[in-house]
Amino acid sequence: MHEISTSRPAPDEYVPFWATGAPAKGEFHCSDCGYGVTIHTKLPRCPMCGGGAWEQTEWHPFTRDRQLT
Numbered sequence: 152m153h154e155i156s157t158s159r160p161a162p163d164e165y166v167p168f169w170a171t172g173a174p175a176k177g178e179f180h181c182s183d184c185g186y187g188v189t190i191h192t193k194l195p196r197c198p199m200c201g202g203g204a205w206e207q208t209e210w211h212p213f214t215r216d217r218q219l220t
C-alpha cells in the first residue's frame with residue numbers, strides 16, 4: 152500500500168531556457184548577453200550575440216507599457 156500523503160516540496164526556482172524558433176510571447180532576455188526582447192510570435196536569434204537561448208523575463212504586473220506596432 153502506498154501512502155501518498157506527503158506533500159511534495161516546492162521545486163526550486165527553475166529557469167527554463169527557450170530556444171530560438173520556439174513559439175513564445177512576452178519578454179525574454181538572452182541567456183548569454185542579457186539582451187532583452189519582447190516576443191509576440193516566436194523567439195528570434197539574439198541580434199546582439201547571435202545566441203539562441205533565452206530566459207523569460209520576470210513579469211511585473213505593474214508594468215503596463217504595451218508597445219503596439
Ligand SMILES: [Zn+2]
Pocket residue numbers: 181182183184185186197198199200201202
Ligand atoms: Zn545575446
